[in-house]
Amino acid sequence: xxxxxxxxxxxxxxxxxxxxxxxxxxxxxxxxxxxxxxxxxxxxxxxxxxxxxxxxxxxxxxxxxxxxxxxxxxxxxxxxxxxxxxxxxxxxxxxxxxxxxxxxxxxxxxxxxxxxxxxxxxxxxxxxxxxxxxxxxxxxxxxxxxxxxxxxxxxxxxxxxxxxxxxxxxxxxxxxxxxxxxxxxxxxxxxxxxxxxxxxxxxxxxxxxxxxxxxxxxxxxxxxxxxxxxxxxxxxxxxxxxxxxxxxxx
Amino acid sequence: xxxxxxxxxxxxxxxxxxxxxxxxxxxxxxxxxxxxxxxxxxxxxxxxxxxxxxxxxxxxxxxxxxxxxxxxxxxxxxxxxxxxxxxxxxxxxxxxxxxxxxxxxxxxxxxxxxxxxxxxxxxxxxxxxxxxxxxxxxxxxxxxxxxxxxxxxxxxxxxxxxxxxxxxxxxxxxxxxxxxxxxxxxxxxxxxxxxxxxxxxxxxxxxxxxxxxxxxxxxxxxxxxxxxxxxxxxxxxxxxxxxxxxxxxxxxxxxxxxxxxxxxxxxxxxxxxxxxxxxxxxxxxxxxxxxxxxxxxxxxxxxxxxxxxxxxxxxxxxxxxxxxxxxxxxxxxxxxxxxxxxxxxxxxxxxxxxxxxxxxxxxxxxxxxxxxxxxxxxxxxxxxxxxxxxxxxxxxxxxxxxxxxxxxxxxxxxxxxxxxxxxxxxxxxxxxxxxxxxxxxxxxxxxxxxxxxxxxxxxxxxxxxxxxxxxxxxxxxxxxxxxxxxxxxxxxxxxxxx
Ligand SMILES: Nc1ncnc2c1ncn2[C@@H]1O[C@H](COP(=O)(O)OP(=O)(O)O)[C@@H](O)[C@H]1O
Ligand SMILES: [Mg+2]
Numbered sequence: 011x012x013x014x015x016x017x018x019x020x021x022x023x024x025x026x027x028x029x030x031x032x033x034x035x036x037x038x039x040x041x042x043x044x045x046x047x048x049x050x051x052x053x054x055x056x057x058x059x060x061x062x063x064x065x066x067x068x069x070x071x072x073x074x075x076x077x078x079x080x081x082x083x084x085x086x087x088x089x090x091x092x093x094x095x096x097x098x099x100x101x102x103x104x105x106x107x108x109x110x111x112x113x114x115x116x117x118x119x120x121x122x123x124x125x126x127x128x129x130x131x132x133x134x135x136x137x138x139x140x141x142x143x144x145x146x147x148x149x150x151x152x153x154x155x156x157x158x159x160x161x162x163x164x165x166x167x168x169x170x171x172x173x174x175x176x177x178x179x180x181x182x183x184x185x186x187x188x189x190x191x192x193x194x195x196x197x198x199x200x201x202x203x204x205x206x207x208x209x210x211x212x213x214x215x216x217x218x219x220x221x222x223x224x225x226x227x228x229x230x231x232x233x234x235x236x237x238x239x240x241x242x243x244x245x246x247x248x249x250x251x252x253x254x255x256x257x258x259x260x
Numbered sequence: 261x262x263x264x265x266x267x268x269x270x271x272x273x274x275x276x277x278x279x280x281x282x283x284x285x286x287x288x289x290x291x292x293x294x295x296x297x298x299x300x301x302x303x304x305x306x307x308x309x310x311x312x313x314x315x316x317x318x319x320x321x322x323x324x325x326x327x328x329x330x331x332x333x334x335x336x337x338x339x340x341x342x343x344x345x346x347x348x349x350x351x352x353x354x355x356x357x358x359x360x361x362x363x364x365x366x367x368x369x370x371x372x373x374x375x376x377x378x379x380x381x382x383x384x385x386x387x388x389x390x391x392x393x394x395x396x397x398x399x400x401x402x403x404x405x406x407x408x409x410x411x412x413x414x415x416x417x418x419x420x421x422x423x424x425x426x427x428x429x430x431x432x433x434x435x436x437x438x439x440x441x442x443x444x445x446x447x448x449x450x451x452x453x454x455x456x457x458x459x460x461x462x463x464x465x466x467x468x469x470x471x472x473x474x475x476x477x478x479x480x481x482x483x484x485x486x487x488x489x490x491x492x493x494x495x496x497x498x499x500x501x502x503x504x505x506x507x508x509x510x511x512x513x514x515x516x517x518x519x520x521x522x523x524x525x526x527x528x529x530x531x532x533x534x535x536x537x538x539x540x541x542x543x544x545x546x547x548x549x550x551x552x553x554x555x556x557x558x559x560x561x562x563x564x565x566x567x568x569x570x571x572x573x574x575x576x577x578x579x580x581x582x583x584x585x586x587x588x589x590x591x592x593x594x595x596x597x598x599x600x601x602x603x604x605x606x607x608x609x610x611x612x613x614x615x616x617x618x619x620x621x622x623x624x625x626x627x628x629x630x631x632x633x634x635x636x637x638x639x640x641x642x643x644x645x646x647x648x649x650x651x652x653x654x655x656x657x658x659x660x661x662x663x664x665x666x667x668x669x670x671x672x673x674x675x676x677x678x679x680x681x682x683x684x685x686x687x688x689x690x691x692x693x694x695x696x697x698x699x700x701x702x703x704x705x706x707x708x709x710x711x712x713x714x715x716x717x718x719x720x721x722x723x724x725x726x727x728x729x730x731x732x733x734x735x736x737x738x739x740x741x742x743x744x745x746x747x748x749x750x751x752x753x754x755x756x757x758x
Contacts, residue, residue: 060713061712061713062709062713063705063709064705083712084709084712084713085712085713085715085716085717085718088712088713088714088715089715093713094713096710096713099710100704100706100707100710102707102710102711102724102725102728103728103729104727104728104729104730104731104732105724105725105727105728105731109724110711110714110724113716113720113724114711114714114715114716115715117714117715117716117717117720118714118715121715153728170714174714174715
């Protein structure tokens, strides 16, 4: 059984169809890249998988380990192992990163029928994870993403990914707003989390990121459809010829 | 359904079911005849075995009250109160002098137990894990004065306090046992003529707490009073007087709850604080009177006058309040900064939900030189509630070097509620520096979705964001209260908790 199966997905936003029958199959251990120009529907896809309100699914389905994902509340999806690293992580003033992560992890554990993790045990765990990702401890004490640089925000997303140990990670434009050093650090973090059980869906506009996170599969999206799929060499091809060739195909 | 919309739906359903303190205690009580007259005032005074001067004081207030009219300037709206339809005095029966906690009516003891208030003299253990880098937890003691309807039923840790020279007792007792102190200070901060509700209180107040901390003494424990209205159609008119003599310090906590009633009940308290040279009073309130049901029926009218007088130089008064209950709140804990270099603080969290109306804020009156004040107000409006911050900062001609910083933040949940900020500023000298900042925000869909994507439920997400919003103020509360307040905030807003 596949980990994540998107079948002929049709999605509307405010009466306008954005995704017109999109399919994607992701197996454990695989890294898929989704590339496409602005406005092609990449973020829409990631939001619908994660369950963001405001999207109307008018056709198709999404299965997660064979279960109907669209029937689940977004927090239920998170507890089952769906993780979305946001393009623009929000700031939550007054809530320390440490507290936020603790509350979120316990909510997930509770939903799975596991025991809550105590503060000292959690603190130990989060410190270890932060250390392994070269994330400074003081980030944990600060308000969630408040005053974080672009690079720090992305690293905070990766920290959460490492902490929650999700089965599938969707990374939406992880490279946006990062300089090359910050990009490399973030990519190292993601690579460290690759494993035979875990799948990743890396959404990006630019080929650049894929030099650092090398995908197994590349899908090109245009106007709400996947118009071409291939191996990692497809990304390089795109780099040379651009998206224009696919506009007509869509 | 969009996330915020859903939150709004949930929050709208908040009502009596969420109010955990809405039970009624079945006990017999001794009441004054319904209504208000000179006889009522005499009845109360006689019940309390008061000296003649006290009765005179009350009667004078009563006569003045007859000439006054109810204020209408606050942004609150309620049907006219029939002052003849209220019981002004209710005391649990049998009324005899109690020598120990064990003689209190077990029903009343149970009530306080249910409310989580320890009347037995046990040290409270902080079962709270400190945040990373936070202070280590310690065993602390809290002395409690429990006021049930019109009378104080128990005051704990009396002996230990006495050893330190601290007087902490029901004000009715203080009037008899320490008349010189009461006469010296009562009505000197909030005069009997101050305002309609304060004048009413002066005439009919039944009980409340009295604290005197002698010079140089740091009160060895937190003092706290829990007010409970139990009787039907009964008003509660408590009076609290706290005096911190030169160089002393005291931290005082106040908590309030009431049963669910279909009718509105009046609570018109007066609190007076006095700090002499170099003294400090920290006064914290968690107000959780019954707010009324989801249709806006019932609930407490909370019309309260609280004022502190920094009478001595270098003295300090700090008000911290968490306001979650009451159908209507009309309350402006204030500081008169009379002594040179004195300072006043006001930290407030005011949450309104359902049909609640809150008009609250503070007054900082700068009279002395180099006085400073700080106002941090966090208003949260949900449901169909209206939440107004009303504040006055003024500097007298002689108050050179006066400084104030005010920050008023409002958070809206849904689009049927309102938040309003009404700041008044008067500087009568040019050396005063007043700063004012105000923000109004909504909980955004994106923030909620971010939290929910991480596994939190809708309610948990709202609770988290709100707790972050009020954090600066929560930090001002003593630890046990902060934990209680945090829970209370979640309960008032989350809807599905409990
Ligand atoms: N909330 C929304 N309301 C209206 N249109 C939207 C909304 N979200 C996305 N769209 C539209 O859907 C299309 C796809 O957007 P998006 O998924 O963000 O693309 P990408 O991430 O590939 O840049 C765009 O035309 C965008 O304008
Ligand atoms: Mg996008």
